[in-house]
Amino acid sequence: MPASLPSNVIPLHVPTLQSACSQCNLRELCLPLGLSDSELDMLDAVIGGRRKLKRGQYLYRSGDAFEAIYAIKAGFFKTDVLTEDGRDQVTGFQMTGEVLGLDGIGTELHTCNAVALEDSEICLIPFTDLERLSSEVHTLQRHFHKMMSREIVRDHGVMMLLGKMRAEERLATFLLNLSQRFMARGYSAAEFHLRMTREEIGSYLGLKLETVSRAFSRFQDEGFISVHQKHICILDIQGLKMIMTHPPSSSGT
Protein backbone atom coordinates (compact mmCIF):
# COMPACT_ATOMS: atom_id res chain seq x y z
CA MET A 1 0.00 0.00 0.00
CA PRO A 2 1.60 3.24 -1.17
CA ALA A 3 2.12 5.41 1.87
CA SER A 4 1.89 9.10 2.64
CA LEU A 5 -1.44 10.17 1.23
CA PRO A 6 -2.77 13.32 2.81
CA SER A 7 -5.96 11.98 4.28
CA ASN A 8 -6.87 14.23 7.15
CA VAL A 9 -6.52 17.67 5.65
CA ILE A 10 -10.22 18.34 5.38
CA PRO A 11 -13.36 16.19 5.64
CA LEU A 12 -12.80 14.66 2.24
CA HIS A 13 -14.03 11.24 1.60
CA VAL A 14 -11.09 9.03 0.71
CA PRO A 15 -8.17 8.79 -1.68
CA THR A 16 -8.09 6.46 -4.63
CA LEU A 17 -5.21 4.48 -6.05
CA GLN A 18 -4.59 2.21 -8.99
CA SER A 19 -4.72 -1.55 -8.73
CA ALA A 20 -6.71 -4.48 -9.98
CA CYS A 21 -9.50 -6.21 -8.09
CA SER A 22 -12.01 -8.81 -9.04
CA GLN A 23 -14.96 -6.70 -10.10
CA CYS A 24 -13.81 -3.17 -9.78
CA ASN A 25 -11.13 -1.35 -7.88
CA LEU A 26 -13.33 -0.94 -4.86
CA ARG A 27 -10.47 -2.24 -2.80
CA GLU A 28 -9.00 1.16 -3.31
CA LEU A 29 -12.17 3.12 -2.88
CA CYS A 30 -14.26 4.34 -0.06
CA LEU A 31 -15.59 1.43 1.84
CA PRO A 32 -12.75 -0.96 2.42
CA LEU A 33 -10.19 1.12 4.27
CA GLY A 34 -8.76 -0.89 7.08
CA LEU A 35 -10.15 -4.25 6.07
CA SER A 36 -7.97 -7.32 5.86
CA ASP A 37 -7.52 -9.19 2.60
CA SER A 38 -9.97 -11.88 3.55
CA GLU A 39 -12.49 -9.27 4.53
CA LEU A 40 -11.93 -7.57 1.21
CA ASP A 41 -12.72 -10.81 -0.54
CA MET A 42 -16.04 -10.84 1.27
CA LEU A 43 -16.67 -7.32 0.18
CA ASP A 44 -15.94 -8.15 -3.42
CA ALA A 45 -18.73 -10.65 -3.22
CA VAL A 46 -21.12 -7.86 -2.47
CA ILE A 47 -20.39 -5.66 -5.44
CA GLY A 48 -23.48 -5.86 -7.57
CA GLY A 49 -21.78 -4.94 -10.79
CA ARG A 50 -20.66 -1.87 -12.62
CA ARG A 51 -22.36 0.68 -14.71
CA LYS A 52 -21.07 3.25 -17.14
CA LEU A 53 -22.74 6.60 -17.59
CA LYS A 54 -22.32 9.17 -20.30
CA ARG A 55 -21.99 12.83 -19.46
CA GLY A 56 -25.44 14.14 -18.59
CA GLN A 57 -26.93 10.77 -17.67
CA TYR A 58 -28.72 10.31 -14.38
CA LEU A 59 -27.46 7.66 -12.00
CA TYR A 60 -30.73 8.01 -10.10
CA ARG A 61 -33.49 10.55 -9.71
CA SER A 62 -35.42 11.86 -6.77
CA GLY A 63 -38.27 9.45 -6.14
CA ASP A 64 -36.52 6.37 -7.53
CA ALA A 65 -36.62 3.31 -5.31
CA PHE A 66 -33.49 2.99 -3.23
CA GLU A 67 -31.72 -0.31 -3.62
CA ALA A 68 -28.03 0.30 -3.67
CA ILE A 69 -25.31 2.76 -2.92
CA TYR A 70 -22.76 3.58 -5.57
CA ALA A 71 -19.00 3.94 -5.39
CA ILE A 72 -17.57 6.12 -8.12
CA LYS A 73 -14.89 4.15 -9.90
CA ALA A 74 -14.10 6.97 -12.28
CA GLY A 75 -15.76 10.20 -13.22
CA PHE A 76 -17.49 13.16 -11.71
CA PHE A 77 -21.06 13.71 -10.50
CA LYS A 78 -23.31 16.32 -9.03
CA THR A 79 -26.31 15.80 -6.77
CA ASP A 80 -29.19 18.22 -6.48
CA VAL A 81 -32.57 18.54 -4.81
CA LEU A 82 -35.58 20.48 -5.98
CA THR A 83 -38.65 22.06 -4.43
CA GLU A 84 -42.20 21.77 -5.68
CA ASP A 85 -41.94 25.28 -7.05
CA GLY A 86 -39.06 24.36 -9.32
CA ARG A 87 -36.03 25.78 -7.55
CA ASP A 88 -33.07 23.48 -7.38
CA GLN A 89 -30.04 23.35 -5.18
CA VAL A 90 -26.86 21.49 -5.97
CA THR A 91 -26.00 19.62 -2.76
CA GLY A 92 -22.59 18.32 -3.75
CA PHE A 93 -20.03 17.32 -6.35
CA GLN A 94 -18.61 13.81 -6.09
CA MET A 95 -15.46 12.44 -7.63
CA THR A 96 -13.62 9.13 -7.98
CA GLY A 97 -13.62 7.14 -4.77
CA GLU A 98 -16.60 8.87 -3.26
CA VAL A 99 -19.99 7.37 -2.66
CA LEU A 100 -23.46 8.27 -3.87
CA GLY A 101 -26.92 7.26 -2.72
CA LEU A 102 -26.85 7.58 1.06
CA ASP A 103 -29.81 9.94 0.83
CA GLY A 104 -32.10 7.07 -0.09
CA ILE A 105 -31.67 4.85 2.96
CA GLY A 106 -34.02 6.78 5.21
CA THR A 107 -37.16 6.60 3.11
CA GLU A 108 -36.10 3.80 0.76
CA LEU A 109 -36.62 6.37 -1.98
CA HIS A 110 -33.95 8.58 -3.39
CA THR A 111 -34.44 12.19 -2.38
CA CYS A 112 -32.09 13.85 -4.82
CA ASN A 113 -30.85 13.51 -8.36
CA ALA A 114 -27.38 12.27 -9.22
CA VAL A 115 -26.04 13.22 -12.64
CA ALA A 116 -22.74 12.41 -14.31
CA LEU A 117 -20.84 15.58 -15.26
CA GLU A 118 -18.45 13.57 -17.41
CA ASP A 119 -18.40 10.01 -18.72
CA SER A 120 -18.19 7.94 -15.56
CA GLU A 121 -18.23 4.47 -14.15
CA ILE A 122 -19.66 3.33 -10.86
CA CYS A 123 -19.77 0.17 -8.78
CA LEU A 124 -23.18 -0.79 -7.54
CA ILE A 125 -23.41 -2.06 -3.97
CA PRO A 126 -26.81 -3.57 -3.15
CA PHE A 127 -27.73 -2.15 0.20
CA THR A 128 -29.20 -5.26 1.77
CA ASP A 129 -25.99 -7.11 0.94
CA LEU A 130 -23.95 -4.32 2.42
CA GLU A 131 -25.96 -4.37 5.62
CA ARG A 132 -25.73 -8.11 5.91
CA LEU A 133 -22.01 -8.13 5.38
CA SER A 134 -21.38 -5.19 7.64
CA SER A 135 -23.07 -6.98 10.52
CA GLU A 136 -20.53 -9.75 10.05
CA VAL A 137 -17.45 -7.68 9.41
CA HIS A 138 -17.04 -5.18 12.17
CA THR A 139 -14.47 -3.03 10.38
CA LEU A 140 -16.77 -2.68 7.40
CA GLN A 141 -19.66 -1.66 9.64
CA ARG A 142 -17.48 0.87 11.36
CA HIS A 143 -16.23 2.23 8.07
CA PHE A 144 -19.71 2.59 6.70
CA HIS A 145 -20.86 4.46 9.78
CA LYS A 146 -17.91 6.79 9.54
CA MET A 147 -18.68 7.49 5.95
CA MET A 148 -22.24 8.54 6.73
CA SER A 149 -21.10 10.63 9.65
CA ARG A 150 -18.50 12.40 7.52
CA GLU A 151 -21.23 13.21 5.06
CA ILE A 152 -23.19 14.88 7.86
CA VAL A 153 -20.11 16.83 8.89
CA ARG A 154 -19.50 17.89 5.30
CA ASP A 155 -23.07 19.14 5.14
CA HIS A 156 -22.46 21.21 8.25
CA GLY A 157 -19.55 22.82 6.46
CA VAL A 158 -21.80 23.71 3.57
CA MET A 159 -24.30 25.25 5.98
CA MET A 160 -21.54 27.39 7.40
CA LEU A 161 -20.54 28.40 3.91
CA LEU A 162 -24.08 29.25 2.86
CA GLY A 163 -25.11 30.83 6.11
CA LYS A 164 -22.10 32.90 7.05
CA MET A 165 -19.71 33.48 4.17
CA ARG A 166 -19.61 36.14 1.50
CA ALA A 167 -19.41 35.35 -2.19
CA GLU A 168 -15.63 35.42 -2.49
CA GLU A 169 -15.11 33.42 0.67
CA ARG A 170 -17.48 30.78 -0.65
CA LEU A 171 -15.68 30.49 -3.96
CA ALA A 172 -12.24 30.41 -2.32
CA THR A 173 -13.43 27.66 0.03
CA PHE A 174 -14.83 25.75 -2.92
CA LEU A 175 -11.61 25.99 -4.93
CA LEU A 176 -9.44 24.97 -2.00
CA ASN A 177 -11.67 22.00 -1.30
CA LEU A 178 -11.55 20.84 -4.92
CA SER A 179 -7.81 21.34 -4.95
CA GLN A 180 -7.30 19.11 -1.93
CA ARG A 181 -9.53 16.41 -3.26
CA PHE A 182 -7.70 16.34 -6.58
CA MET A 183 -4.39 16.24 -4.77
CA ALA A 184 -5.54 13.35 -2.60
CA ARG A 185 -6.21 11.43 -5.81
CA GLY A 186 -2.77 12.03 -7.19
CA TYR A 187 -3.68 14.91 -9.47
CA SER A 188 -2.26 18.37 -9.31
CA ALA A 189 -3.53 20.50 -6.48
CA ALA A 190 -2.66 23.64 -8.39
CA GLU A 191 -4.05 23.02 -11.84
CA PHE A 192 -7.31 21.34 -12.78
CA HIS A 193 -10.36 21.44 -14.95
CA LEU A 194 -13.71 22.27 -13.52
CA ARG A 195 -16.28 19.70 -14.58
CA MET A 196 -19.25 21.91 -13.80
CA THR A 197 -20.61 25.16 -15.20
CA ARG A 198 -20.60 28.52 -13.48
CA GLU A 199 -24.30 28.06 -12.92
CA GLU A 200 -23.78 24.74 -11.13
CA ILE A 201 -21.04 26.23 -8.98
CA GLY A 202 -23.38 29.10 -8.21
CA SER A 203 -26.21 26.79 -7.30
CA TYR A 204 -23.96 24.88 -4.92
CA LEU A 205 -22.63 28.08 -3.35
CA GLY A 206 -25.95 29.89 -3.15
CA LEU A 207 -24.86 32.49 -5.72
CA LYS A 208 -25.86 33.54 -9.21
CA LEU A 209 -23.61 32.56 -12.06
CA GLU A 210 -22.66 36.19 -12.73
CA THR A 211 -21.43 36.53 -9.17
CA VAL A 212 -19.33 33.40 -9.54
CA SER A 213 -17.88 34.72 -12.77
CA ARG A 214 -17.06 38.06 -11.21
CA ALA A 215 -15.38 36.42 -8.25
CA PHE A 216 -13.24 34.32 -10.60
CA SER A 217 -12.26 37.47 -12.45
CA ARG A 218 -11.36 39.24 -9.27
CA PHE A 219 -9.25 36.34 -8.03
CA GLN A 220 -7.43 36.47 -11.33
CA ASP A 221 -6.93 40.23 -11.16
CA GLU A 222 -5.52 39.85 -7.67
CA GLY A 223 -3.13 37.16 -8.87
CA PHE A 224 -4.53 34.34 -6.75
CA ILE A 225 -5.49 32.15 -9.68
CA SER A 226 -5.55 32.11 -13.43
CA VAL A 227 -8.77 31.17 -15.16
CA HIS A 228 -9.32 30.18 -18.75
CA GLN A 229 -12.80 28.83 -19.13
CA LYS A 230 -12.90 25.70 -17.00
CA HIS A 231 -9.15 25.49 -16.62
CA ILE A 232 -7.95 26.74 -13.24
CA CYS A 233 -4.45 27.36 -11.95
CA ILE A 234 -4.03 28.21 -8.33
CA LEU A 235 -1.10 30.62 -8.09
CA ASP A 236 -1.37 31.66 -4.47
CA ILE A 237 -2.94 29.17 -2.09
CA GLN A 238 -2.18 31.35 0.90
CA GLY A 239 -3.99 34.22 -0.75
CA LEU A 240 -7.08 32.09 -1.20
CA LYS A 241 -6.87 30.91 2.37
CA MET A 242 -6.70 34.50 3.52
CA ILE A 243 -9.86 35.28 1.59
CA MET A 244 -11.57 32.24 3.09
CA THR A 245 -10.78 33.06 6.69
CA HIS A 246 -10.50 36.81 6.77
CA PRO A 247 -13.85 38.47 6.38
CA PRO A 248 -13.26 42.08 5.21
CA SER A 249 -14.45 43.67 8.44
CA SER A 250 -16.54 42.32 11.32
CA SER A 251 -16.54 38.58 11.82
CA GLY A 252 -18.63 36.58 14.24
CA THR A 253 -22.35 36.35 14.93
Added chain:
Amino acid sequence: MPASLPSNVIPLHVPTLQSACSQCNLRELCLPLGLSDSELDMLDAVIGGRRKLKRGQYLYRSGDAFEAIYAIKAGFFKTDVLTEDGRDQVTGFQMTGEVLGLDGIGTELHTCNAVALEDSEICLIPFTDLERLSSEVHTLQRHFHKMMSREIVRDHGVMMLLGKMRAEERLATFLLNLSQRFMARGYSAAEFHLRMTREEIGSYLGLKLETVSRAFSRFQDEGFISVHQKHICILDIQGLKMIMTHPPSSSGT
Protein backbone atom coordinates in the same frame (compact mmCIF):
# COMPACT_ATOMS: atom_id res chain seq x y z
CA MET B 1 -48.87 0.65 20.41
CA PRO B 2 -50.97 3.77 19.95
CA ALA B 3 -51.82 4.11 16.28
CA SER B 4 -52.16 7.03 13.89
CA LEU B 5 -49.20 9.19 14.56
CA PRO B 6 -48.37 11.48 11.70
CA SER B 7 -44.93 10.19 10.89
CA ASN B 8 -44.33 10.92 7.26
CA VAL B 9 -45.30 14.54 6.94
CA ILE B 10 -41.78 15.89 6.66
CA PRO B 11 -38.34 14.47 7.31
CA LEU B 12 -38.79 14.78 11.04
CA HIS B 13 -37.09 12.37 13.26
CA VAL B 14 -39.66 10.47 15.24
CA PRO B 15 -42.62 10.99 17.55
CA THR B 16 -42.52 10.42 21.27
CA LEU B 17 -45.10 8.97 23.59
CA GLN B 18 -45.49 8.31 27.27
CA SER B 19 -44.71 4.95 28.77
CA ALA B 20 -42.34 3.40 31.23
CA CYS B 21 -39.25 1.45 30.35
CA SER B 22 -36.40 0.13 32.41
CA GLN B 23 -33.94 2.97 32.17
CA CYS B 24 -35.64 5.62 30.22
CA ASN B 25 -38.48 5.83 27.73
CA LEU B 26 -36.20 5.07 24.83
CA ARG B 27 -38.71 2.49 23.74
CA GLU B 28 -40.72 5.39 22.54
CA LEU B 29 -37.87 7.38 21.15
CA CYS B 30 -35.84 7.35 18.04
CA LEU B 31 -34.01 4.13 17.76
CA PRO B 32 -36.39 1.33 18.54
CA LEU B 33 -39.19 1.79 16.05
CA GLY B 34 -40.12 -1.50 14.57
CA LEU B 35 -38.34 -3.68 17.10
CA SER B 36 -39.99 -6.56 18.88
CA ASP B 37 -40.30 -6.60 22.66
CA SER B 38 -37.42 -9.00 23.05
CA GLU B 39 -35.28 -6.84 20.85
CA LEU B 40 -36.25 -3.85 22.89
CA ASP B 41 -35.06 -5.62 25.99
CA MET B 42 -31.70 -6.02 24.32
CA LEU B 43 -31.66 -2.37 23.50
CA ASP B 44 -32.40 -1.43 27.07
CA ALA B 45 -29.23 -3.23 28.01
CA VAL B 46 -27.27 -0.82 25.89
CA ILE B 47 -28.46 2.41 27.43
CA GLY B 48 -25.48 3.77 29.24
CA GLY B 49 -27.40 5.92 31.65
CA ARG B 50 -29.08 9.26 31.77
CA ARG B 51 -27.87 12.75 32.25
CA LYS B 52 -29.64 15.95 33.16
CA LEU B 53 -28.55 19.29 31.80
CA LYS B 54 -29.46 22.77 32.89
CA ARG B 55 -30.31 25.45 30.39
CA GLY B 56 -27.08 26.67 28.85
CA GLN B 57 -25.05 23.56 29.63
CA TYR B 58 -23.08 21.82 26.93
CA LEU B 59 -23.81 18.17 26.23
CA TYR B 60 -20.58 18.04 24.26
CA ARG B 61 -18.23 20.45 22.55
CA SER B 62 -16.39 20.42 19.29
CA GLY B 63 -13.17 18.50 19.80
CA ASP B 64 -14.48 16.28 22.61
CA ALA B 65 -13.82 12.58 22.19
CA PHE B 66 -16.78 10.79 20.68
CA GLU B 67 -18.03 7.88 22.73
CA ALA B 68 -21.78 7.85 22.62
CA ILE B 69 -24.79 9.15 20.88
CA TYR B 70 -27.56 10.77 22.87
CA ALA B 71 -31.30 10.40 22.70
CA ILE B 72 -33.19 13.39 24.04
CA LYS B 73 -35.60 12.15 26.67
CA ALA B 74 -36.90 15.62 27.39
CA GLY B 75 -35.80 19.12 26.53
CA PHE B 76 -34.49 21.17 23.70
CA PHE B 77 -31.01 21.60 22.20
CA LYS B 78 -29.15 23.46 19.54
CA THR B 79 -26.02 22.36 17.71
CA ASP B 80 -23.54 24.72 16.14
CA VAL B 81 -20.20 24.71 14.38
CA LEU B 82 -17.59 27.40 14.31
CA THR B 83 -14.74 28.47 12.06
CA GLU B 84 -11.26 29.42 13.15
CA ASP B 85 -12.10 33.04 12.60
CA GLY B 86 -14.91 32.92 15.12
CA ARG B 87 -18.04 32.82 13.04
CA ASP B 88 -20.59 30.30 14.16
CA GLN B 89 -23.46 28.62 12.44
CA VAL B 90 -26.35 26.91 14.17
CA THR B 91 -26.78 23.59 12.35
CA GLY B 92 -29.97 22.44 14.00
CA PHE B 93 -32.44 22.47 16.86
CA GLN B 94 -33.26 19.12 18.44
CA MET B 95 -36.23 18.22 20.59
CA THR B 96 -37.52 15.28 22.61
CA GLY B 97 -37.08 11.99 20.81
CA GLU B 98 -34.36 13.20 18.52
CA VAL B 99 -30.76 12.13 18.57
CA LEU B 100 -27.52 14.04 19.04
CA GLY B 101 -23.92 13.16 18.40
CA LEU B 102 -23.88 11.55 14.96
CA ASP B 103 -21.34 14.14 13.85
CA GLY B 104 -18.66 12.50 15.99
CA ILE B 105 -18.62 9.02 14.46
CA GLY B 106 -16.49 9.92 11.46
CA THR B 107 -13.47 11.30 13.24
CA GLU B 108 -14.17 9.93 16.73
CA LEU B 109 -14.16 13.56 17.79
CA HIS B 110 -17.23 15.72 18.03
CA THR B 111 -17.25 18.36 15.34
CA CYS B 112 -19.94 20.63 16.74
CA ASN B 113 -21.25 21.91 20.04
CA ALA B 114 -24.52 20.71 21.55
CA VAL B 115 -26.12 23.03 24.10
CA ALA B 116 -29.32 22.65 26.09
CA LEU B 117 -31.71 25.53 25.44
CA GLU B 118 -33.85 24.49 28.40
CA ASP B 119 -33.38 22.09 31.29
CA SER B 120 -33.14 18.73 29.59
CA GLU B 121 -32.50 15.07 30.07
CA ILE B 122 -30.79 12.68 27.72
CA CYS B 123 -30.11 8.96 27.47
CA LEU B 124 -26.55 8.08 26.73
CA ILE B 125 -25.96 5.26 24.26
CA PRO B 126 -22.34 4.10 24.13
CA PHE B 127 -21.52 3.80 20.48
CA THR B 128 -19.52 0.60 20.60
CA ASP B 129 -22.42 -1.08 22.37
CA LEU B 130 -24.81 0.25 19.78
CA GLU B 131 -22.68 -1.06 16.95
CA ARG B 132 -22.31 -4.45 18.56
CA LEU B 133 -25.99 -4.78 19.18
CA SER B 134 -26.97 -3.49 15.78
CA SER B 135 -24.90 -6.18 14.12
CA GLU B 136 -27.01 -8.72 16.00
CA VAL B 137 -30.39 -7.12 15.66
CA HIS B 138 -31.08 -6.41 12.04
CA THR B 139 -34.03 -4.10 12.64
CA LEU B 140 -31.94 -1.95 14.95
CA GLN B 141 -29.16 -1.74 12.38
CA ARG B 142 -31.63 -0.78 9.74
CA HIS B 143 -33.23 1.80 11.96
CA PHE B 144 -29.90 3.36 12.83
CA HIS B 145 -28.92 3.62 9.18
CA LYS B 146 -32.21 5.24 8.36
CA MET B 147 -31.72 7.73 11.11
CA MET B 148 -28.33 8.81 9.76
CA SER B 149 -29.68 8.99 6.23
CA ARG B 150 -32.60 11.14 7.33
CA GLU B 151 -30.14 13.48 8.94
CA ILE B 152 -28.37 13.84 5.61
CA VAL B 153 -31.66 14.52 3.86
CA ARG B 154 -32.57 17.09 6.49
CA ASP B 155 -29.27 18.80 5.87
CA HIS B 156 -30.05 18.94 2.16
CA GLY B 157 -33.27 20.73 3.05
CA VAL B 158 -31.31 23.29 5.02
CA MET B 159 -28.98 23.80 2.07
CA MET B 160 -31.98 24.49 -0.12
CA LEU B 161 -33.27 26.93 2.46
CA LEU B 162 -29.95 28.73 2.79
CA GLY B 163 -29.05 28.62 -0.86
CA LYS B 164 -32.30 29.45 -2.56
CA MET B 165 -34.88 31.02 -0.25
CA ARG B 166 -35.50 34.59 0.76
CA ALA B 167 -35.72 35.71 4.36
CA GLU B 168 -39.48 35.33 4.76
CA GLU B 169 -39.55 31.98 3.02
CA ARG B 170 -36.85 30.75 5.38
CA LEU B 171 -38.71 31.86 8.45
CA ALA B 172 -42.02 30.43 7.24
CA THR B 173 -40.33 27.11 6.50
CA PHE B 174 -38.77 27.16 9.95
CA LEU B 175 -42.06 27.86 11.72
CA LEU B 176 -43.92 25.19 9.78
CA ASN B 177 -41.22 22.65 10.54
CA LEU B 178 -41.32 23.43 14.25
CA SER B 179 -45.08 23.28 14.20
CA GLN B 180 -45.09 19.81 12.69
CA ARG B 181 -42.53 18.52 15.09
CA PHE B 182 -44.47 19.81 18.10
CA MET B 183 -47.63 18.31 16.69
CA ALA B 184 -45.95 14.94 16.19
CA ARG B 185 -45.11 14.99 19.89
CA GLY B 186 -48.67 15.65 20.92
CA TYR B 187 -48.32 19.38 21.48
CA SER B 188 -50.27 22.06 19.69
CA ALA B 189 -49.23 22.67 16.12
CA ALA B 190 -50.65 26.17 16.29
CA GLU B 191 -49.30 27.54 19.52
CA PHE B 192 -45.88 27.10 21.03
CA HIS B 193 -42.95 28.71 22.76
CA LEU B 194 -39.71 29.26 20.95
CA ARG B 195 -36.82 28.00 23.00
CA MET B 196 -34.22 29.95 21.09
CA THR B 197 -33.44 33.63 20.65
CA ARG B 198 -33.90 35.66 17.47
CA GLU B 199 -30.19 35.57 17.06
CA GLU B 200 -30.09 31.77 17.17
CA ILE B 201 -32.93 31.55 14.69
CA GLY B 202 -31.06 33.99 12.50
CA SER B 203 -27.87 32.00 12.73
CA TYR B 204 -29.69 28.85 11.71
CA LEU B 205 -31.45 30.59 8.82
CA GLY B 206 -28.45 32.56 7.61
CA LEU B 207 -30.03 35.89 8.60
CA LYS B 208 -29.36 38.67 11.08
CA LEU B 209 -31.53 38.89 14.16
CA GLU B 210 -33.07 42.16 13.00
CA THR B 211 -34.18 40.51 9.78
CA VAL B 212 -35.78 37.68 11.75
CA SER B 213 -37.55 40.16 13.96
CA ARG B 214 -38.84 42.15 11.00
CA ALA B 215 -40.09 39.01 9.30
CA PHE B 216 -41.97 38.04 12.46
CA SER B 217 -43.51 41.49 12.56
CA ARG B 218 -44.53 41.30 8.95
CA PHE B 219 -46.13 37.88 9.41
CA GLN B 220 -48.07 39.32 12.30
CA ASP B 221 -49.14 42.39 10.31
CA GLU B 222 -50.33 40.10 7.53
CA GLY B 223 -52.31 38.03 10.01
CA PHE B 224 -50.41 34.78 9.50
CA ILE B 225 -49.23 34.52 13.09
CA SER B 226 -49.32 36.35 16.37
CA VAL B 227 -46.07 36.92 18.20
CA HIS B 228 -45.51 37.92 21.78
CA GLN B 229 -41.87 37.51 22.62
CA LYS B 230 -41.20 33.82 22.30
CA HIS B 231 -44.85 32.85 22.24
CA ILE B 232 -46.09 32.05 18.74
CA CYS B 233 -49.60 31.39 17.45
CA ILE B 234 -49.99 30.25 13.91
CA LEU B 235 -53.25 31.74 12.65
CA ASP B 236 -53.01 30.89 8.97
CA ILE B 237 -50.99 27.83 8.07
CA GLN B 238 -51.97 28.10 4.43
CA GLY B 239 -50.69 31.64 4.35
CA LEU B 240 -47.33 30.53 5.66
CA LYS B 241 -47.21 27.71 3.15
CA MET B 242 -47.90 30.19 0.39
CA ILE B 243 -44.97 32.30 1.52
CA MET B 244 -42.76 29.24 1.66
CA THR B 245 -43.51 28.02 -1.83
CA HIS B 246 -44.36 31.15 -3.75
CA PRO B 247 -41.32 33.27 -4.39
CA PRO B 248 -42.50 36.84 -5.15
CA SER B 249 -41.45 36.74 -8.80
CA SER B 250 -39.02 34.50 -10.67
CA SER B 251 -38.30 31.10 -9.21
CA GLY B 252 -35.91 28.47 -10.44
CA THR B 253 -32.25 28.61 -11.42
Added chain:
DNA sequence: CACCCTGTTTGATCTGTGTCAACGTCCCTG
Protein backbone atom coordinates in the same frame (compact mmCIF):
# COMPACT_ATOMS: atom_id res chain seq x y z
C1' DC C 1 -39.58 48.70 43.93
C1' DA C 2 -35.69 50.17 41.32
C1' DC C 3 -32.13 48.56 38.75
C1' DC C 4 -29.80 46.12 35.35
C1' DC C 5 -29.11 42.91 31.80
C1' DT C 6 -30.50 40.40 28.00
C1' DG C 7 -33.34 40.12 24.30
C1' DT C 8 -36.54 42.42 20.97
C1' DT C 9 -38.46 45.89 17.96
C1' DT C 10 -38.19 49.55 14.77
C1' DG C 11 -36.12 53.19 11.85
C1' DA C 12 -32.56 55.15 8.58
C1' DT C 13 -29.06 54.18 5.67
C1' DC C 14 -25.58 51.38 3.24
C1' DT C 15 -23.91 47.63 0.39
C1' DG C 16 -23.24 42.99 -1.66
C1' DT C 17 -25.37 40.43 -4.67
C1' DG C 18 -29.17 39.84 -7.92
C1' DT C 19 -31.16 41.24 -12.24
C1' DC C 20 -31.16 42.56 -16.91
C1' DA C 21 -28.73 43.12 -20.96
C1' DA C 22 -25.10 43.00 -24.32
C1' DC C 23 -21.23 40.95 -26.03
C1' DG C 24 -17.42 37.46 -26.28
C1' DT C 25 -15.58 32.68 -26.70
C1' DC C 26 -15.40 28.01 -27.55
C1' DC C 27 -16.83 23.86 -29.64
C1' DC C 28 -19.57 21.10 -32.46
C1' DT C 29 -21.61 20.05 -36.81
C1' DG C 30 -22.67 20.32 -41.53
Added chain:
DNA sequence: CAGGGACGTTGACACAGATCAAACAGGGTG
Protein backbone atom coordinates in the same frame (compact mmCIF):
# COMPACT_ATOMS: atom_id res chain seq x y z
C1' DC D 1 -14.81 27.36 -42.58
C1' DA D 2 -19.33 29.20 -41.53
C1' DG D 3 -23.10 29.05 -38.44
C1' DG D 4 -25.27 28.13 -34.20
C1' DG D 5 -25.78 27.11 -29.46
C1' DA D 6 -24.11 26.69 -24.89
C1' DC D 7 -21.35 28.87 -21.73
C1' DG D 8 -18.79 32.82 -19.83
C1' DT D 9 -17.72 37.81 -19.04
C1' DT D 10 -18.74 42.44 -18.08
C1' DG D 11 -21.47 46.64 -17.19
C1' DA D 12 -25.39 49.42 -15.24
C1' DC D 13 -28.75 49.46 -12.08
C1' DA D 14 -32.06 47.70 -8.39
C1' DC D 15 -33.14 45.79 -4.15
C1' DA D 16 -33.11 42.51 -0.10
C1' DG D 17 -30.96 42.26 3.79
C1' DA D 18 -26.99 44.05 6.66
C1' DT D 19 -25.49 47.60 9.57
C1' DC D 20 -25.85 51.17 12.86
C1' DA D 21 -28.50 53.26 16.26
C1' DA D 22 -32.09 54.13 19.57
C1' DA D 23 -35.67 52.80 22.42
C1' DC D 24 -38.57 49.29 24.61
C1' DA D 25 -39.94 44.92 27.28
C1' DG D 26 -39.40 41.42 30.54
C1' DG D 27 -37.47 39.12 34.37
C1' DG D 28 -34.19 38.48 37.81
C1' DT D 29 -31.94 40.39 42.02
C1' DG D 30 -30.53 43.34 45.81
